[in-house]
Amino acid sequence: MEDHLNCIYRVISFIEKNYDQPVSVKELEDISHYSYRNIQRIFKYSCGETIGAFQQRLKVENAYKRILYTHESLTSIAIEVGFANIASFSKAFKQHFGISPKAAKLSKEKLLCEEMIIPVTSDILLEPEIIYLKPLQVYYQSVKTYYNNEEIEVLWEKFMKNEFPEPGTEYYGVIADEPLIRTEINCRYDACASEPSALKKLPSKTILGGRYARFIHTGSYQTIDETYTKIYSRWILNSDLEFSHTPIIEKYERHAAHEDGEKEQLTYILVPLR
Structure with a gap:
C-alpha cells in the first residue's frame, strides 16, 4: 500500500509540473515504476479520476486562476496552459465550469464559487x-x-x-x-x-x-x-x-x-x- 501511495505522489507531482505539456506513456512508466495499464488503474482507484482527466482539470483550473488574477488575454492563457487554440480551450473550460472564458473574464467577481468555504464579505482590509x-x-x-x-x-x-x-x-x-x-x-x-x-x-x-x-x-x-x-x-x-x-x-x-x-x-x- 505504501508503495502505491508513493507512486501516486510521484505521478501527481510530475503532472503538476508538466500539466501544460504532452505526457508520454514512457514518462509515466519511468516515474511510477509500473506499467502504463497498472498506473492508470492505481491512479483511478486512489484519486477518483484518470490521469488524463487530472491533467485536463489542471489545465482549466490554472487557466481559471489566470483569468481571475492576471490581465493576460484569453488566447495567451489558452496557450500557456497547454491548449492548441482558443476554441479547444473554450470548449474544455465551459464543460468544466459551466461558463465560457470570455464571460468569466468580463465578470471576475462571478468567478467566485457558490460553494466556497468562506463568505465574500469583510470590512477589514489587510496589508501584507x-x-x-x-x-x-x-x-x-x-x-x-x-x-x-x-x-x-x-x-x-x-x-x-x-x-x-x-x-x-x-x-x-x-x-x-x-x-x-x-x-x-x-x-x-x-x-x-x-x-x-x-x-x-x-x-x-x-x-x-x-x-x-x-x-x-x-x-x-x-x-x-x-x-x-x-x-x-x-x-x-x-x-x-x-x-x-x-x-x-x-x-x-x-x-x-x-x-x-x-x-x-x-x-x-x-x-x-x-
Whole structure:
C-alpha cells in the first residue's frame, strides 16, 4: 500500500509540473515504476479520476486562476496552459465550469464559487508584506478534504509521528487547489516538513520560489477562515498586483509569545505573486 501511495505522489507531482505539456506513456512508466495499464488503474482507484482527466482539470483550473488574477488575454492563457487554440480551450473550460472564458473574464467577481468555504464579505482590509522566498525542498503527505480542520488535524497527527529533526525543521501546508474556483468538494492539502523523516522515506517536492504577499494569522487554525475572508473579500480583488497560479502556502510557526506569558499559534499565509 505504501508503495502505491508513493507512486501516486510521484505521478501527481510530475503532472503538476508538466500539466501544460504532452505526457508520454514512457514518462509515466519511468516515474511510477509500473506499467502504463497498472498506473492508470492505481491512479483511478486512489484519486477518483484518470490521469488524463487530472491533467485536463489542471489545465482549466490554472487557466481559471489566470483569468481571475492576471490581465493576460484569453488566447495567451489558452496557450500557456497547454491548449492548441482558443476554441479547444473554450470548449474544455465551459464543460468544466459551466461558463465560457470570455464571460468569466468580463465578470471576475462571478468567478467566485457558490460553494466556497468562506463568505465574500469583510470590512477589514489587510496589508501584507511583500517578500521573496527561495525554492525549498520539502517532504510531505496529503489528504483529500474540503478544507476540513478535523481532517487536516488528523493528517498532522499522523505526519508528526515521522519524527522530524528538532530544532531546525520548518512546517508548511500547501493548499493544492484554489478554494475560490474548486468545483469539487474533495480538494488536496499537503502537510510538509523541510527536513526528512527519521522513520521512513517520504515523497519530496519543491515549494516556494518567487515573490509572495505574506499575511499573518494569529490564534488557532480553527479561526483561519476569518483571515482568508479578509484576504479574498477585500485585498485580492482590489489589489493592483498580479497573482501567480501556483498554490497558496501556509507556514506554521510553533507559537508567538505574549507579554503576559501566554502563547498562541502563528501562521503565515503566503499568496504567490507574478
